[in-house]
Amino acid sequence: MLRPGAAIPLLLLAACGRESAAPLPGAASAAPGAGRDRPHWAFVPPEVAPRPPLRRADWCRDELDRYVLARIEAAGLAPSPEADRATLLRRVSLALTGLPPAPEEVDAFAADPAADAYERRVDALLASPRYGERMAVDWLDAARFADTYGYQADWECRVWPWRDWVIAAFNRNQPYDQFVRQQLAGDLLPDADAGTRLATAFNRLHRQTNEGGSIDAEFRQEYVSDRVHTFGTTFLGLTVECARCHDHKFDPVSQEEYYSLCAFFSSIDEAGTYPYSTGATPRPAMRLPSPAQATDLALAEARLHTAERDCEAQRAARLPAFRAWLDAPPALAVASARARFALDGGVEGPTGDATRLDGDSGPSFPDLPAFRRCDPYSLVFWMLCPDRKARATVVHTSTFTIESDQQGYQVLLKDGRLCWEVIHLWPGSAAAVATVDEFPLGRWVQVAVTYDGSSRAAGLRVFLDGAPAPVETVRDQLDGPATVRSFQVGFRDRDVGFQDGRVDDLQLFDRCLSAVEVAELQRSGALAEAVARAARGEEVPGLLDFFLASDAPACAAAAALRQARAAHQDLLEAVPEIMVMEESRYPRAASVLTRGRYDQPDHARPVRADRAIDALLPFDAAWPRDRRGLAEWLTSPRNPLTARVEVNRLWSLCFGRGLVPTQENFGRRGEPPAQPEVLDLLAHDFVAGGWDIKAMLRRIVLSATFRQASAASPALLERDPANQLLARGPSYRLSGEALRDQALAASGLLVERLGGPSVRPWQPAGLWEDAGATGAYQPDTGDGAHRRSLYTYRKRTAPPPALLVFDAGSREQCLARRAPTNTPLQALVCLNDPVFFECAQALARRAAREAGPQPRSRVERAFRLLASRPPRAAEMAALLELYQAQEVELAADPAAARAILGADPPDPALAALALVCSTLLASDAVVTSR
């Protein structure tokens, strides 16, 4: 921590300065070889250093110990003795599972004379399902995983299935390169499946907004940038975000490279806001059916295909009947509309009175018949467009205003062209077409738009003045409900209305009108002419459809198809969805953004997804130009950073501090490793050994370095206060999650169940309301109160307060390392948080139950349950004194004893023991891993 005015001069402007930044004065941390001409240590691939000569080589258990010992010996010091078995087992258990060992496990380990006693414990810990949970905590920080979207309204987003994927991946020891590849590009892999696609949710865990008035393009760029920053920090330990506005000042990341990275991550068909009113899951998304749902869906899909085939077969089968009908047609008429709106507004129109629109208001028709996307329907109306419209809302059905709230159907003018769209969520889930030609101006045109209930763009047709208009497909990926209940004409709140446009006589049909019917609506007699032409042997498009629409066998097949679609959609739409990555079929052009501004693309500097950071590793021509290629680049053995960053993360997990302490920054401005040989050895071996995470952790915790006692001598403390030489074992304050989990485990309250929806343990009332956040926090009362903390519901704008006190972030952005602090509020949480006090109560009961009536044995039991080791004499004396004094006081105050225990009877000894346990929960022996 550097303070202004402290010893190190800090005269420079902010390092990322758009103004010139002076070279770093006193930049002691800028690494050996920080000059521009010499490559930075982290940007050259790791190599194993020569074996150093050692005096005490027998101390070493692993190759890594040799390098550590060499530095210790060079400093004229000696390594510390091995930690006692209780301490060691506690240390390694907390590191690998986030939970303390049970006293019985400690006893068994202490009494185990076998040479591999420790190894077997380590293997058991790595095999425990608790291992994956512990590993996930750090990964969730990096992935900015939360249960809400963040930003202002901060509504719930359902992404916990991805968290369970992470836990499972760690537990089955998925190699790190696969782990990374699947999260980056699981949708693009040759062996992609539901699991690998789910993994890509990693890229969608950034915050999203639905604040009214937000500009879609602005936030879409924010999301893309967030993916790139998370990619840089998590996998490369680089702050690529500096290059958003200009070439990176210190690290070799150019602005072009930044936007090329953006191009890898911007190729999905997403919206810049999530919906306010429809509840739709942002696209792209995948469905996560339960096994039963999957079975039902497969069945429904089969039925749907059968019904489609039947319908198609009817067209052929009914041809003879059609020909017979042509010879003797009955009275020809278009069946009347389901609803008709005169749109009388005092101006002259083709059917009398018409409406002129002002762009900010217009007719609204609530309570229309509800059309689903399996229902065919058509709209026929007259409109007059006075001038070329870049955008104008003509008819629409959405209830709210931001783009992602558009749902149902709509007719718009965009760039002068008429668009006909059926939408679940724009643009990721919609079927939409636009006319090839611009809409005629200055005259009345009869517009007919039809939809056949197929959820496909091919089922959308546009007719102008009775004739089919050629259209282009704009979107063809409708896969969610698009139910319609109302519509508005000529305007939409906060959208561009049909200013000075005129509309008249709108008819709504609950059928997909055939071309001949549309023609008939335009000009009476057109239908009869069509029949006559067909009878002469001419091919008349749409006439067969007209016939089939009133033909009993064809109608039966159509009804069956509609039924099959409805049944399939009912099932499908009940299946939970989750945001994932999926390449868009409608790519957007990408270019460098001037000064990083979303609205200032520099078209002279187009970018493609074809390079990452060349100074680290050029992009191989053989790699695909997409996220899969980027994953190849990242997991290439020649990438100098990927393995280093990961082994550093694993080291930090065991030691509480990385070999590179700035885990988030391996660049020139990060802190260089105090033990570069160890880092490079492990990085090298990690890749050579198949990116095996468990094997790497096992190796680290089995090392002599890790096994040392953490106690310092005055000389060592003086010489190496930060323990850079590793001449003593690790010690660090536990995370907020580990502290709570430890208390729950020791007291017997912990509910060990893997995965599932996030839970809501107790937190102080009113926090969500204070934040003005939607809804109140309702604490769980059952198992949810006592699950491991990684399952605790994470609301980004109101994070769990006790975790926040212990430096857990808000998950609003990627966090590679939590800053360890030591504050008064931490003491208050340990002593006063009802969750911790509940653990103290339960622990007292457990200790009393298991240790009998003797105060000394009770205290010892509680101490060992929490701290894993027996108390020393001075500790026992302090606790016994507290116990006995409080027992006397509480015997005189049964109300207090009852309150402390939260129940009758007001046993003063038990209540005093609860106070002892509460005190222990705040003590160093419990709070710190040593």
Added chain:
Amino acid sequence: MRDPDRLLQPTRRHFLGSTALGLGALAMAELLSAPARAGGPRPRARRVIYLFQAGGPSQFETFDPKPRLRADHGRPLPDSVRAGQRLTGMSANQAILPLAGSFTDFARHGRAGIDVSDLLPYTARIADELCIVRSMHTEAINHDPAITFFCTGSEIAGRPSMGSWLSYGLGSANANLPAFIVLVSKDAARDQPLYARLWGSGFLPSEHQGVQFRAGKEPVLYLTNPEGVSPHARRAMLDALARLNADQAAAELDPEISARMAQAEMAYRMQASVPEVTGLADEDDDTFELYGSASRTPGTYAANCILARRLAERGVRFIQLFHQGWDQHGGLPAGIRKQCEQTDQASAALVVDLKRRGLLDETLVVWGGEFGRTAYCQGRMSPGDYGRDHHPRCFSMWMAGGGLKRGIIHGRTDDYGYNILEGGVHVHDLHATLLHLLGIDHEQLTYRFQGRDYRLTDVFGKVVHALIA
């Protein structure tokens, strides 16, 4: 690295004694704990009370009268005024943007003849104390980015808030209270949410994060002993804890342990000092009358203003009140009237009260929101009713106290209140100026994170000397 502040703590306690919190002692404590000031500008203020009016108060109904809007009421905003500048998605697509004249009148107040709207009669009375800025401007046009920008100097989440920077730069002047305290009105309309990020410490150590004091029996989360645990029992527990930790410290020789012991003791002191400061029982009737009757109800804006003064008296560096409800997209006349009624008297009373206690000269009071509002009406305009959309390009704030000019209006906007004509003050400039008044060069207050030296003002910000006395 050990916190130099903490290393100095015993010395500071020595100077402060156990109860002496007089100004002399405070000044000494500040001298000891204020490395940020070494070589910085002369400090003019010791602390800030920031009255954040969340949602974006309209300048047209408060401090920036525009007769032209009344004259042109209902006419479209001229394109030449807007000049293609972006609007929010809420009004960007309106067919017309009709100008909306203010429903409220203005009068000139004080010796300098400061324009204050009739909605703010109490504020009008302190006109001679006010340093009004009519030419604030910001970048963002939506609440979340804008309020995040104002509170942290960046639209991006994860940067330290103003108060955290001050806590980091100046340390605490009271060993028993946090340096940065946040108070959120309970009586405000919750139109736009607030978030912990606004007072978060970002990448600064979490000890610098704002601590929210809440109305009710537990003003600070986890402050209250569990039921049945008496203060006496707590003391005994802490004594036992100290013995445990002392034994552990002897065994491990880890300086973190003694730091933890000190923090536990500070927690204990907070348990006494926080209820002492948050309980308003010892305030006299005159004071409650000064702040208005709502000040008797804990958690109201008015009560929080009294509490802010009490915290200021005890040396808290940065006291930030949040009052929501200023987001009048529609129904502005009724909405803003209510907002003003809730806040006007107490805001003015705070300035008066600080002054009569001799604290105004060393306390900076700041009043304002995250952006202003548009000259034109959003949505439908009807006789007597209208709304205004967000407007970042100019808006008004006021400040008072430590080191500022008094009774002035700074900056000028065009006839439509749409663009700044002169004296523009960007959010970064405001931050730079606040730091300057506190004796900090905003370019020197840096913290290295991810290899970059961050500042509250990023690479921007100019001290606005025109505001400084």
